[in-house]
Amino acid sequence: MKKWLSIILGIMTATGxxxxxxxxxxxxxxxxxxxxGLIWAMLLGTVAxxxxxxxxGRFAAVSGKTYMDAIREDFGFKFYLLPLTSELIANSLMxxxxxxxxxxxxxxxxxxxxxxxxxxxxxxVWVLCWRAPFSLIENVPALLGLVTLSFVVAVFxxxxxxxxxxxxxxxxxxxxxxxxxxxYLSAAILGAIISPYLLYFYSSGAREEKWSEDDLVANxxxxxxxxxxxxxxxxxxxxLAAIVLQPLNISASTLGExxxxxxxPFGVIxxxxxxxxxxxxxxxxxxxxxxSVGYNIAQGLGWEWGEDKKPVEAARFNLAMTxxxxxxxxIGLIGIDPLQLAxxxxxxxxxFLPISLVPLLVLMNDRQYLGDKTNRRFTNSAILLVLxxxxxxxxxxxxxxxxxxxx
Amino acid sequence: xxxxxxxGFLLLVLLVMVxxxxxxxxxxxxxxxxxxxxxxxxxxxxxxxxxGKITKAYASSAFVNYQxxxxxxxxxxxxxxxxxxxxxxxxxxxxxKQAIKAVDNPCxxxxxxxxxxxxxxxxxxxxxxxxxxx
Numbered sequence: 001m002k003k004w005l006s007i008i009l010g011i012m013t014a015t016g017x018x019x020x021x022x023x024x025x026x027x028x029x030x031x032x033x034x035x036x037g038l039i040w041a042m043l044l045g046t047v048a049x050x051x052x053x054x055x056x057g058r059f060a061a062v063s064g065k066t067y068m069d070a071i072r073e074d075f076g077f078k079f080y081l082l083p084l085t086s087e088l089i090a091n092s093l094m095x096x097x098x099x100x101x102x103x104x105x106x107x108x109x110x111x112x113x114x115x116x117x118x119x120x121x122x123x124x125v126w127v128l129c130w131r132a133p134f135s136l137i138e139n140v141p142a143l144l145g146l147v148t149l150s151f152v153v154a155v156f157x158x159x160x161x162x163x164x165x166x167x168x169x170x171x172x173x174x175x176x177x178x179x180x181x182x183x184y185l186s187a188a189i190l191g192a193i194i195s196p197y198l199l200y201f202y203s204s205g206a207r208e209e210k211w212s213e214d215d216l217v218a219n220x221x222x223x224x225x226x227x228x229x230x231x232x233x234x235x236x237x238x239x240l241a242a243i244v245l246q247p248l249n250i251s252a253s254t255l256g257e258x259x260x261x262x263x264x265p266f267g268v269i270x271x272x273x274x275x276x277x278x279x280x281x282x283x284x285x286x287x288x289x290x291x292s293v294g295y296n297i298a299q300g301l302g303w304e305w306g307e308d309k310k311p312v313e314a315a316r317f318n319l320a321m322t323x324x325x326x327x328x329x330x331i332g333l334i335g336i337d338p339l340q341l342a343x344x345x346x347x348x349x350x351x352f353l354p355i356s357l358v359p360l361l362v363l364m365n366d367r368q369y370l371g372d373k374t375n376r377r378f379t380n381s382a383i384l385l386v387l388x389x390x391x392x393x394x395x396x397x398x399x400x401x402x403x404x405x406x407x
Numbered sequence: 408x409x410x411x412x413x414x415g416f417l418l419l420v421l422l423v424m425v426x427x428x429x430x431x432x433x434x435x436x437x438x439x440x441x442x443x444x445x446x447x448x449x450x451x452x453x454x455x456x457x458x459g460k461i462t463k464a465y466a467s468s469a470f471v472n473y474q475x476x477x478x479x480x481x482x483x484x485x486x487x488x489x490x491x492x493x494x495x496x497x498x499x500x501x502x503x504k505q506a507i508k509a510v511d512n513p514c515x516x517x518x519x520x521x522x523x524x525x526x527x528x529x530x531x532x533x534x535x536x537x538x539x540x541x
Binding site for chain 1 (some may be wrong): 431
């Protein structure tokens with residue numbers, strides 16, 4: 001009974017914690033600009049993150065090591081610096097954007113400029129990283145994030161997409177000169193959904209909760225069902241933007257505009273549900289990003305780590321997290337709109353995906369770590385294909401986006 | 408082997424960038440389109456607040472972002488790559504001046520004429536979106 005309750009809680013947290021500022025931003029802009037023409041990227045990303053999350057959990061449960069531990073052990077210190085550096089670059093952008101997302105949500109509730117609320121949002125993240133137990137960080141924001149399932153209800157309340165919107169699902173409406181932007185958004189969606197920080201957090205969380213081979217079923221069910229349900233909210237947001245914003249020529253260039261999609265079917269309650277969902281999801285993601293960086297550094301350098309330990313017992317782990325948070329705050333204080341920062345950060349994440357995730361594929365085929373629980377050939381091929389697609393699309397679209405004044 | 412792969416990849420990126428003109432918009436087209444979209448969002452936000460679909464706080468927060476998106480456009484637009492002739496730019500700037508007043512001082516309660524602001528914003532939005540090639 002206890003096991004099933006734990007599985008249900010896992011599914012609920014994976015569902016509620018699926019969205020982050022990158023997913024909000026990419027889904028809103030994708031729907032507003034290209035209708036349903038980028039849902040393929042969301043589905044591809046969802047399949048990939050389900051497979052990857054299951055792998056990260058299986059690895060931690062069977063080998064008793066976290067992903068970063070194993071990279072350091074198997075590939076050596078010099079190699080470890082490579083994924084660490086890519087994670088530091090991509091995650092500093094994403095953490096700044098997540099804190100910006102929290103600030104935007106607070107601003108939508110209060111009317112105070114998000115620039116003014118940004119330091120408050122950063123302080124909230126730091127206090128929770130510093131003092132909150134792992135179970136609170138893992139569960140509370142994600143459970144609050146379940147309000148994002150209201151996006152799915154909103155699509156039905158609005159009567160679903162009209163035939164001309166529905167046709168963009170298989171025939172994207174890419175106007176002249178917009179191909180680069182379409183590719184840029186494809187890469188951003190893949191980067192936003194296949195976020196490596198999730199894997200580091202998930203595998204470290206599995207160790208914090210002392211998973212063993214007995215937890216493999218729970219791991220598989222949580223990954224597949226939780227992430228599957230979670231992606232429904234993101235897909236629904238694309239539908240909402242396509243139904244509500246595209247006909248009004250609104251391009252969803254700020255998060256407040258994305259929230260208008262919920263005001264149409266539900267009025268004030270809808271817009272507040274959006275702001276509440278944005279707050280919970282960005283808070284959860286900000287905590288996960290900050291913690292994953294702390295985990296990466298501490299595990300790689302052999303320091304004491306653990307969110308359930310007192311700060312003094314894992315002082316360097318907490319210090320690394322705090323310094324990283326300060327870097328992200330400095331980036332955020334430049335004043336770039338969180339949505340634009342999230343799009344850029346997500347595309348950079350997509351560019352770095354092979355560096356972050358190819359080592360996982362190598363480890364997942366190592367019998368020394370996994371015995372008979374290694375990957376199947378299909379899983380390896382599927383993940384490799386997605387990584388190549390994400391990398392090529394990001395590498396091609398980033399320079400083009402900069403050339404045309406975007407990015 | 409790695410050197411050859413690296414050079415090959417760099418050449419590919421260069422090729423894409425050189426032939427990428429077909430895939431991207433000019434700076435002017437992009438800016439005009441973005442401005443048109445921001446004016447449309449501002450118009451919808453004012454309409455929704457008066458229809459009771461969003462709170463005044465929500466609208467105030469949204470307008471901070473519209474302002475930072477649209478401020479200074481009259482300075483940058485004429486000199487952008489791909490900008491049209493002077494009369495066309497003047498027409499756009501005239502509409503911009505009317506609409507930016509509504510963006511800077513949006514009418515979010517009953518004490519002012521919000522419908523006039525919405526009209527100005529819609530006029531600007533339509534023209535800018537058209538100039539942006541949509």
